[in-house]
Amino acid sequence: MEPKTGLDRAKRAAGVKAAERYCTGGMKLGLGSGTTAHWFVRALAERVRDGLDVVGVPTSTATRDLALELGIPLADLDAFPELDLTVDGADEIDRHGDMIKGGGACLLWEKIVARASRRVVIVADDAKIVDRLGAFPLPIEVLPFGWLSCRGLIHDLLTSFGYDDLAIERRTRDGNPVITDSGNYILDVDLGGIGNPATLAMQFNQIPGVIENGLFVGIAHEVVVGNADNTADVLGLPLPQLVG
Numbered sequence: 001m002e003p004k005t006g007l008d009r010a011k012r013a014a015g016v017k018a019a020e021r022y023c024t025g026g027m028k029l030g031l032g033s034g035t036t037a038h039w040f041v042r043a044l045a046e047r048v049r050d051g052l053d054v055v056g057v058p059t060s061t062a063t064r065d066l067a068l069e070l071g072i073p074l075a076d077l078d079a080f081p082e083l084d085l086t087v088d089g090a091d092e093i094d095r096h097g098d099m100i101k102g103g104g105a106c107l108l109w110e111k112i113v114a115r116a117s118r119r120v121v122i123v124a125d126d127a128k129i130v131d132r133l134g135a136f137p138l139p140i141e142v143l144p145f146g147w148l149s150c151r152g153l154i155h156d157l158l159t160s161f162g163y164d165d166l167a168i169e170r171r172t173r174d175g176n177p178v179i180t181d182s183g184n185y186i187l188d189v190d191l192g193g194i195g196n197p198a199t200l201a202m203q204f205n206q207i208p209g210v211i212e213n214g215l216f217v218g219i220a221h222e223v224v225v226g227n228a229d230n231t232a233d234v235l236g237l238p239l240p241q242l243v244g
């Protein structure tokens with residue numbers, strides 16, 4: 001598969017760089033989800049075909065299917081509860097490495113796999129890097145049972161923090177609720193800007209019915225930013241100001 005646009009080339013460059021730089025024989029690897037992480041999975045598969053001996057733990061059924069098709073050996077997280085490394089994408093990442101994830105509804109498995117990993121590398125194009133999180137609507141995964149009550153409690157929490165937006169249930173083009181890999185719904189919350197991601201993340205998860213939220217705080221260790229000219233830059237945290 002070849003990238004079609006400059007943005008695709010940037011995403012591929014990030015994925016290729018991460019596969020080349022971080023993956024070594026014997027590793028247990030968390031395989032992220034989304035278009036950028038899938039370029040990493042394709043690049044990793046090439047290295048596996050060349051003899052690299054790794055085992056992948058996918059963060060979504062979509063990534064599992066792609067990795068299976070490409071011949072990457074897979075395992076459940078329960079077979080390897082501690083992983084060496086996870087490479088994943090992000091919807092937004094700030095200079096501290098805090099992120100919004102879940103644009104593809106994969107946040108729950110992604111957060112579990114990332115937390116099980118000794119190192120987390122994020123692959124992204126530079127449009128994902130922001131000064132302040134929150135322009136991208138924050139995905140929250142909720143249990144279908146009583147989800148309207150849960151949405152009301154989310155609204156109350158947001159109001160108490162000075163936000164006034166109601167969470168919107170994510171739907172497919174057919175108008176049906178989006179169902180996650182764990183059988184839950186996604187609510188997208190348009191916050192505009194998030195002042196204290198760590199506090200908000202903890203508060204969301206106190207609400208009955210909230211399974212997980214898309215704020216990933218203190219999880220990333222490094223960021224690989226791809227460019228349209230097929231190069232990629234490896235950036236430690238905090239990210240340099242010039243990127244923001």
Ligand SMILES: O=C[C@H](O)[C@H](O)[C@H](O)COP(=O)(O)O
Pocket residue numbers: 032033034035036037088089090091101102103104105106107110
């Ligand atoms: O649920 C999806 C994941 O969090 C993705 O990693 C995130 O949405 C970024 O995806 P993409 O690389 O396609 O922008």
